[in-house]
Amino acid sequence: MTHPIPDAALSQHVLIVGMTGAGKTYTAKGLAERLIRDGRRVCVIDPLGVWAGLRSSTDGSGPGLPVLIFGGEHGDVPIRDDMGRAVAGIVADASCPPSIIDLSEMSGGEMKRFMTGFASEVYKANRLPLHLFVDEADEFIPQQPMPDATVLSGEMDRIVRRGRARGFRVTMITQRPAVLHKNVVTQAATLVALRLVSKQDRDAVDGWIKGVADAAEGKRVLSALPGLDTGQGWVWSPQAGVLDLVTFPPISTYDSSRTPEAGHDYRAPTLASIDVAAIAEKLEALGDHQQAEKPRKSKADQDRMLADLQARHAEELKSAFRDGYLTGHGDAMGAAAEQIIAAARALTKQPAPDAIRSTEGVTPPAPPQPARQHRPAPAKMGGGQRRMLDVLVSRHPDRLTRAQWGTLAKLRHTGGTFGTYLSRLKGAGLVEDDGTLFWASDEAVRQFGADAPKPESAAAIREHWIAVVGSGAAGRLLAALVDEFPGWMRRETLATLTDLSATGGTFGTYLSRLRGNDLIEEDGGLLRASADLFMEPAP
Ligand SMILES: Nc1ncnc2c1ncn2[C@@H]1O[C@H](COP(=O)(O)OP(=O)(O)OP(=O)(O)O)[C@@H](O)[C@H]1O
């Protein structure tokens, strides 16, 4: 069967629009599958973490397509917000397999930072045809970017407007064409319009039509948009001579954007074989290269950068890579992490602090140590690890479950970073547990009690989580459940309150994210905020 979107249309930019749950991601996956099977170069920017299923068979039980995943729950190579350029270097290389860049575990700010580096480098480095899919494209190229996103928006605009000659064929996917930048909307040679109800968004589609196609036909298409079924849409490619209302065929890989049934979590795709170690090695090389290429920094900048690295990145980066190591992807990633950290440290000519020295036999060369007291000062402990300890010390003698502890320490308790810190704290005799509950040891209270900050109020913890689970709808979703607490809410009510479709990919992803952090409780089809978010510290 010939696909409703002709091959010719795929060598140009494509715009896929439709309201939440209309089938945009699903349709785009169908296109990506086809390009990958044809041996084309494909890279998917996946802000919601809904693309990993490409790597599984339709029923999720066997291998799918050989796709490399950067970041996210199913990632082969963990990524951080400062690795955008390095990842772009790999993606632009002729030898890179089709890839997904899963940004779903980053905050809005981190995502922007990663993408700014990525977009600028991939534009410079890419020369061969590359099909770039940008899901939720309005996140990156909004009509009115916030001040911290203008550079990113400019870089993305450049890829779309000037990138054709450098090989870019961009498929932009958005549920809000009205907030996607007009400049890039009009660059699409093919429009795929799925169900779309809001007048504003249909007007934006009209903007495209006016630029490239016939007005009378445009009216016909626009008036039909609100009534379309899921998976049904108009394909319009004036250059290829196509204007059809079609139903998109089923995809052949696992439908990982389908809303998980209540109580069931996302099924992990089975991995097809990819030489991950080789990729990680390359990331290592490029990481170093990038660091070395940076222009010389002033002393003040170096100090700031070092503080930043120590506080936020070094420790977590290393454990993230160790996760990769532990899941059996070879020790290249652990080594890569060591090297990136060592390079950053060399750049700033600072000694390695004790807190980020490895305990597992991969200790970096010891730099000369300044004279110091025999017990490491509390401030030397990495940010996240110190926060975990502070939570227990400041609430001593309370005992907390792992989820409660993670919530209060603002770390995902199922993540590898949390696990690494936990084993270090236990190894140092600072934390004790009975298998279920965790508390600060007497030694921890003696050493750190005086410096431990006052525990944060439950309201502050709630605000933090609402802010970090994601910009926009994910935060609104948690906020709505918090407002309703201790009441329960039906999924459909929650979806309506947050302007999402209860069966769409976005809603499912956000719920999984909340679930993964134990921020919600579920009972049949009912949901409510976790009681852990309401745990006040003792006065
Ligand atoms: N052509 C199709 N055939 C069969 N099922 C489909 C089709 N299109 C979409 N679906 C179903 O609808 C679900 C939701 O589609 P999808 O995730 O693509 O929506 P979306 O438009 O990307 O929504 P969101 O804006 O929330 O991300 C899919 O997981 C799939 O189960």
Ligand SMILES: [Mg+2]
């Ligand atoms: Mg989607």
